[in-house]
Amino acid sequence: MTLTPDLLDALNSQRIETPSWGYGNSGTRFKTFAAQGAARTIWEKLDDAAEVHRLTGIAPSVALHIPWDEVEDYGELKRFADERGLEIGAINPNVFQDEGYKLGSVTSPDEKTREQATQHLLDCVQIMKQTGSRDLSLWFADGTNYAGQDDLRARKHRMRAALKRVHDALPEGTRMLVEYKLFEPAFYATDLFDWGAAYAHCLAIGDKAQVLVDLGHHAQGVNIEQIVAFLLDEGRLGGFHFNARRYADDDLIVGTSNPFELFCIYAELVSAATSSDALTRSTAQSVAYMIDQSHNIEPKVEAMLQSVLNCQEAYAKALLIDRDLLREAQAAGDVLGAHRVLTDAFKTDVRPLLSDLRAEQGLSTDPIKAHRQSGYQHRVAQERGTQSGGGGYPVKEKAHSV
Ligand code: PSV
Ligand code: MN
Ligand code: MN
Secondary structure (H helix, E strand, O other): OOOOOOHHHHOOOOOOEHHHHHHHHEOOOOOOOOOOOOOOOOHHHHHHHHHHHHHHHHEEEEEEEOOOOOOHHHHHHHHHHHHHHOOEEEEEOOOOOOHHHHHHOOOOHHHHHHHHHHHHHHHHHHHHHHHHOOEEOOOOOEEEEOOOOOOOHHHHHHHHHHHHHHHHHHOOOEEEEEOOOOOOOOOOOOOOOOOOOOHHHHHOOOEEEEEEEEEOOOOOOHHHHHHHHHHOOOOEEEEEOOOOOOOOOEEEEOOOOOHHHHHHHHHHHHHHHHOOHHHHHHHHHEEEEEEEOOOOOHHHHHHHHHHHHHHHHHHHHHOOOOHHHHHHHOOOOHHHHHHHHHHHHHHHHOOOHHHHHHHHHHOOOOOOHHHHHHOOHHHHHHOOOOOOOOOOHHHHOOOOOO
């Protein structure tokens, strides 16, 4: 298989954003394992992200989590990122770790708490302006644990009001990505419990609101690629949080337990990007591809490299689908023939192709090997040591994994 100009163009323009919180220590509710050389500050997290980008060439932006990544001067943070060839990606406001959020943040029955949370979201809009970020990425831990604990419709209205207020404060050319999750930390009802709820809010509040699909946030067996296709077609798919899960929101390395799902998702995106429908096409072309993982026992930088490379492989395979043949088989009602067109692409070993791509780009053909040989991990372990806690999620305050 050779790198045709079209393939080369598409693969050259692939982008995957990495999360600051994937570079620091993190854990489950049982324990945070201290990783040697794990980044302790946002500055070190940016250094690690720059290493992932240097080796892969496709991870030039980093998502921030506020206040975990709070700094005095965001202009300085932006300059620091610029110097490393990075951009600041999505801003993720944290409205789930204050004492006051026990009953919810923007949906809390307490008006003062709602105001505090909404104010934090608005502060994050200011941080977007200072860092050049284009996406405000919203995930809420809000929900209830018992039937009758709170009024479900009232909570919906509170969510809508907060989202609307923040939406209307967004600068032109930016957007809000609304993430849903079926459960956890709330166990009876979650305010943004599925894509339909997120979509309904987005439709009601305005054009700058789009849905974010986190692969870990669905019930077992849900067909995520179908949700993706639907939202693309409606012009409301804003972005992804890539990870892999088996049981709940496990936040494992994307493409490890779910390679076929990841491929099918990319297959929908590739198909939508060339759709004859202008809205579907432009939606597909502006999707934010982000990783949301919490590596608990893996070396941080290597885990992130693996994640980015798994996305690159899935995308490359999706680009190889013979679309004409697929359409023919579908039109002829050839059930298994159509399926085989997809699986032929999925089963193709794209590693030689990607190695050629990297050679073209002047990168090392094997980024993981290059990382292992570079001495980076050894150097940061010497410089940063092994810190318990610190960075990433302060786990004792979390209900489960990230
Ligand atoms: C919690 O489930 C979560 O993993 C969400 O996916 C958020 O995107 C992430 O934490 C960061 O706040
Ligand atoms: Mn997420
Ligand atoms: Mn999650």
